[in-house]
Amino acid sequence: MSAHQHTDELSINQALAWGYAQLIANKHISSDEARFEAQHLLCEVLKVNRAHILTWPENRLTQPAQSHYESLIKERKAGKPVAYILGYREFWGLKLGVTAETLIPRPDTEILVTEALKRITPKSKQLIDLGTGSGAIAIALAKENPKLIVIATDVHYPTLTVAKNNANLHQVKVSFIQCHWLEAFETLPKFDMIVSNPPYIETEDQYLQQGDLRYEPIRALASGDDGLDAIKQIIQESYPKLQSKGWLLLEHGYNQAEAVRSLLAQEGFCHIETIKDFAQHDRVSLGQK
Template sequence: MTVADLLRASPLPPLEARILLMHVLGWRRTELITRDLLPLSEDAVARFGALSARRLAGEPIAQLTGKREFFGLEFDVTPDVLIPRPETELLVELALEVIADTPNARVLDLGTGTGAIAVSIAHARPDARVWAVDRSDAALHIARGNGARLLTENAVTFMQSDWTANIDSSLRFDVIVSNPPYIASDDPHLEQGDLRFEPRGALTDDADGLSAIRTIIETAPSLFANRGALWLEHGYDQAEAVRGLLNARGFTDVRSMRDLAGIERCSGGVFAA
């Protein structure tokens, strides 16, 4: 069976089939095109078949390949961490905008997961000092590995903390960002698609979807320098509620930003100490 034969016979969507076959063969996309008539070994066909069956059963592509591209970088992914999504790149862009004119800016990423947000910021701004926290040991193991592979040594400081609880009170940040669990516990999407295979604690607060956001908004101001910014990712229908929480806490310049799909995906504001 050739590459072309295998892809043609695959029950998967063409893009997913190509991604899995590239993973099995260790090839780039151009090689699938230029070597499409190459006969495949039985082992390669069997491994592709096994991965295809798992994908058809619902397992996310990122977990099958162990990789996901985010902000131009390739991150290791396991079932212990949330899979980085394209819409979360907006959070990185907003943080970089905040610190654009601040040399040696200090950045805090709360609930780092794979480390995608923190590592992407540190990669774009090597002069910045970036901290990334998560309460999960397993997530921090993945995040540290991604940081070590993609950045120079000690570019990001990883530490365990339940949101801001264990952060040194003497530290002060120019911007704090977070993609917290914001899906309500009764949301049916938790039992659908890729979400079934991701860590529940990274998806839902097991409440109304706003409890983690409330905690962050309440505690973040104590960690700002004289003037700091907070940006949060949230659900498609939560922007108004998050703006209300920010305003009530005393943030100014409160606004929401839309992702490429036109959805109000991130909300934030400035807090003057």
């Protein structure tokens, strides 16, 4: 056994303290994250909720549970994101499978879902999510609007396989299509709404070499020198494919709102606005045809 492994079964509290100490040694993991993740991983191993581990701190782990916990903590300490270790992430209250083929859905993207829901009317028939990844946005919107025709695309087929499994798991009807942004959609009917959380990080951004991003697919993250390549293309392609009064909603970087609003205006969109995320950063910009 290595110096980091334990011969005696640890109590829940001891296991958490050990897990925390291991995780905090990784400079990309903050103290709050280390505390939360040590608890989260132990809950997964013991198949209990946080209330259980807080209520029964003296309970001892079995040897297999302890070994399992140690192996998960080791993976996390090495930098692997918790969502990839566990194979899922919660989004919009839904447990979504994620793999190395998909971006890990972020809480900020729920803002895009909220804003989309505000603009879906009883007359809305058809909506498309471009670059669906795990299917997060499309599945959340389909769950809330079972009568809406929801289409979701991604350029990468293995990503769509994960998204399809998630849609099946949550029993929502979404049509998945592999294509480059809107190129497969030459025909009518036009969309009532187009939503996308496209890649929007600058290709040379140092941030790509840090934390969870190092493990996520680069095609899901980076988009040209200014990060705006995908957004520019989506804005141009969307306008002719929207119904009159149809909406385009885009997630973007905290410092891209002005550029995105100006691209929307150039293309002819009106009622343009930007919505802030939980940290009060500009995060979603939208416009109406």
